Amino acid sequence: MATHQLPELDALERIIELGAGQLESRTVASVTLPQGGVYPIHAVLLGNPxxxxxxxxxxxxxxGLERIGAEVVIAYLQSLVMRLQWDSTLHKQLESVRLVFMPIVNPGGMAVGTRANPQGxxxxxxxxxxxxxxxPFLVGGQRISARLPWYRGAQSAPMEIENQAVCEVVAAELLTRPFSVAVDCHSGFGSRDRIWFPYAHTRACIAHLAEIQALKHIFVQSNSHHRYIFEPQSQQYLAHGDLWDYLYKLSCVQTQGIFLPLxxxxxSWLWVKKNPRQLFSRHGIFNPLIEHRQQRVLRQHQSLLDFLSRAACGHRLWLPHAENRAQFHAQALQDWY
Ligand SMILES: [Zn+2]
Known part of the structure; x- marks a missing residue:
């Protein structure tokens, strides 16, 4: 096995080896750094195809700076692969759900320690x-320069290879189904953990607002001590070029199924508050520096990831139906719009 000087990628490849025979994996694309080094973008698939x-x-x-997001996804995948050896209820669950993992979408950016991909x-x-x-100026996306943050890429250029890889996997594995959810793990905004749903490009609400409200409802019911804030991303800031807005809109025109990207x-601002030294470390603002804090963050979100696989399995039991859909929609409008 090759090593990449990228511990998260090495860990992911170790898990893929450990799970051989019980999971499918493929290299969707490879990213080459200008200074040398080739980094694969892996997809790992479990469960019923x-x-x-x-x-x-x-x-x-x-x-690339938000390593904790990759680590949270890798930790959940690792737990599943380990449990496959003995957990018969997990095997049962995987008969009625497909789980798709892309824990390191931007390995090039992660390798060189930038938010952006190697093209900036x-x-x-x-x-x-x-x-x-x-x-908002810059943060909302800009085409002034790749040297400034939040660069969108050239006007007429195709999507970056990393995004094409995500789109390919989403189109093949999620949008082909009657029901799917995605969760994309980031860090760095605010001091509370947030679960965002589309849109980011407009304050208008999505067509499946009632379904989001119903998903939130069963999550809150079954996790009464949770600390997440659920909200449309537009409630914090608007942005151009959001990949999940794009894929959600695509799902609405291309498929009959429901696709809910979260x-x-x-x-992470709380991590900084507890340890102000983090402000001076480039990685620190986006990632907990102290080991025990990191472990707690990794642990904290596992139940959310596990909840989503169970919610997908049982979607027929909680999705709104003709009689209560208007009520969920109205409640969501009242909460968020
Ligand atoms: Zn992010």
Missing amino acids: DKSVPAVGYFGGVH VDLMRNAPISSEESV TLEMG
């Missing part, structure tokens, strides 16, 4: 979708 079963996609490492493009500003409302934003 039949397109009639629901699916969950777990994504991380889109922003912010992958979450790079999708072909623009806001018609006014977005973003987990792990609030």
Whole structure:
């Protein structure tokens, strides 16, 4: 096995080896750094490949500085692979769900320690979708220069290779099903952990607002001590080029199924407050520096990831139906819009 000087990628490849025979894995694309070094973008697939079963996609490492997002996804995958050796209920569960993992979407950026990919493009500003409302200067996405953060990429250029890899996996494994959820794990915004749903490019609400509300409802019911804030991303800031907005819109026109993409934003300002030294470390603002804190962060989010696979399995039991859909929708409008 090759080593990449990227511990998360080495860990992921070790898990893929450990799970051989029980999971499928493929290299969706490879990223070559200008200074040398080739980094694969892996997808790992578990569970029933039949397109009639629901699916969950777990994504991380889109922003190279936010390593904790990749680590949270890898920790969950590792737990599943280890449990496959003895957990008969897990085997049962995997008969009725497909689980798709892309824990390190931007290995090049992670290797060199940048938010953007090696081309200087912010992958979450790079999708072909623009806001018609006014977005915050720079943060909302800019085409001034790849040397500035939040660069969208050139106007007529195709999507970056990392985003094409995500789109390919989402189109093949999630949008082909009656029901799917995605969760993309990030860190660095605010001091609370947030679960964002589309849109990011407009304050308008998505067509499946009632379904989001119902998902939140069963999560809150079964995790009464949770600390997440659920909200549309537009409630915090608007942005151009959000990949999940793009894929959600695609799902609405291309498929009959329901696709609910979520973003987990792990609030890191609290980590900084407890340890101000982190402000001076480039990695520190986005990642907990102290070992025990890191372990707690990794642990904290496992139940959310596990919840999503169970929620997908049982989607028929909680998705709104004709009689209560309007009620969920109205409640969501009242909460968020
Ligand atoms: Zn991020």
